[in-house]
Amino acid sequence: MDIPLGTGTIDVSLPDCEVTVARPAGGTPVDVRAAAERALEEPIGPPLADRVDPDDAIAIVVTDITRKAPDDVLLDVLLERLESVGVAREQVTVVVGLGLHRPMTDDEIVEMLGPHADLAVNHDPESVVDVGAVGPDGDVPVEIGEPVAAADAVLSTGVVETHQYAGFSGGAKTVVIGTGSESIIRYTHGPEMLAREGVRLGRVAGNPFRETIDAAGDLAGVDFSINLSYGPAGVLGVRAGDGRRVVRELAAVARDALSVPIDREYDAVVCGVGAPKDANLYQATRGATYVALGDRNPLREGGRLVVPAALPEGAGDGTGEKRFYRRLSGATDADSLYEAMREGYEPGAQRAFVVARVLREHDLYVTNSEAPDIVEECLMHAASDVSDAVEPGSDVLVVPDALNTLLVDG
Structure with missing residues (x-):
């Protein structure tokens, strides 16, 4: 199946897994x-x-x-x-x-x-x-x-x-x-x-x-x-x-157009993002938080999130992106970061707060990126390909467009 990466796509193959694809109805396009x-x-x-x-x-x-x-x-x-x-x-x-x-x-x-x-x-x-x-x-x-x-x-x-x-x-x-x-x-x-x-x-x-x-x-x-x-x-x-x-x-x-009913839990969710949101880690993590903190979290306890993201800008160059990076890269674990940030944080760092909230429950793998070192510095895991981030035999939900899909109770 094709998953967005930058302005193109990558072909994801998970032959050893049971795969379900979440595709919204999509609606009718207009000029x-x-x-x-x-x-x-x-x-x-x-x-x-x-x-x-x-x-x-x-x-x-x-x-x-x-x-x-x-x-x-x-x-x-x-x-x-x-x-x-x-x-x-x-x-x-x-x-x-x-x-x-x-x-x-x-x-x-x-x-x-x-x-x-x-x-x-x-x-x-x-x-x-x-x-x-x-x-x-x-x-x-x-x-x-x-x-x-x-x-x-x-x-x-x-x-x-x-x-x-x-x-x-x-x-x-x-x-x-x-x-x-x-x-x-x-x-x-x-x-x-x-x-x-x-x-x-x-x-x-x-x-x-x-x-x-x-x-x-x-x-x-x-x-x-x-x-x-x-x-x-x-x-x-x-x-x-x-x-x-x-x-x-x-x-x-x-x-x-975007709702997809979910009636069971999965070991892993592959979250497609693509350009322009996968230009940096700050924006690309939306794929994971939209899935895990939406109306219906489809992951079972301990399940993992996988986000293919190009990351040509690394963590990001704006004020908010830099604050996001400093918070995550300076933390030793998600639990302590989340508790510290509950006391307050600088504007822009809120994305680190919601990412830490997700990381308390789930591992997050970012694959196919140009900045694997930055990913690893930010309490996440880097992998060269989606297949390297998903364990064989997993029950996997693929959300090709995670930012434009609403997972709801089935």
Whole structure:
């Protein structure tokens, strides 16, 4: 069977094992441009023309290279619609929502945004404006990048995909986290929030993480979102308008397409990731945590997770990735790391926290990578191939697209 690795695939053969493949229904793909144009014609809530004025300075926040999104198409359609209501191209700044990821290079921005790359700037987390506060006590500052805070209208693109904490990403998250400061990331990704009931993969309603992000988006002035959802077949839908409702509608589309019922336990799960998420260890470990910490953990006690990942960037070069690496590489075991991090950690290090949570119960093997030494330094195991990471005779579940599959009770 073929499993993603980088921009290609590898052929995985486990002849001595009993293998089950988890393949979601997949849904029906749509043409992105046509669906985006239709979404703008039939928005959820007031149309874009009612949300912007012809003389407005516009900020459009787009996802960065760690998200698989046709931002060039969404941006093209959005700019055409803005022009039709009297907003000139020169009035628009495109802000790349990095969060604590590394800045994108000029070449990467050109590759991502094509003819609109000249409008783009990377988010600078050191140059932010306080726009209010959230949290139960109203003491968590919401700080937004200066180009966004200074804009008369804030728009966003994004992907409504399964997310470990937000349930599904998209909506205000692109702006609040992508162009936010460490304060909101520290709060939303801290141990207290991540331990709360309802903060889990695939859940939007009653999710405190999602609710906090949406409230922060109101303070940031997010006026209009155009998002899409993915499935194995490709892009499944595009919606535009009010961010909360856009996320809810696309999450329902994604859930129908991505759910796979599980009615037994397995010795090992092979978690496919592929580009762009397998560029570094920080992102690639999502494959393992999405499986083990989702709605239904398919592993029996002591079972192992196997993630093929190219890792051309090693652990990762951004602030968050470096903090992730320092935490894991500096630990002696998963139990002590998890307990220490329950007392708090730096924004970005939350991925080390959830990985440690998984490693307390399961071994994690990363195979086929360019950085096996880094994998071994981070409390995980490196193997040259998937077959080397799975014991003969194992009962194996293969999830070819672990980031776009929801394992649920059968």
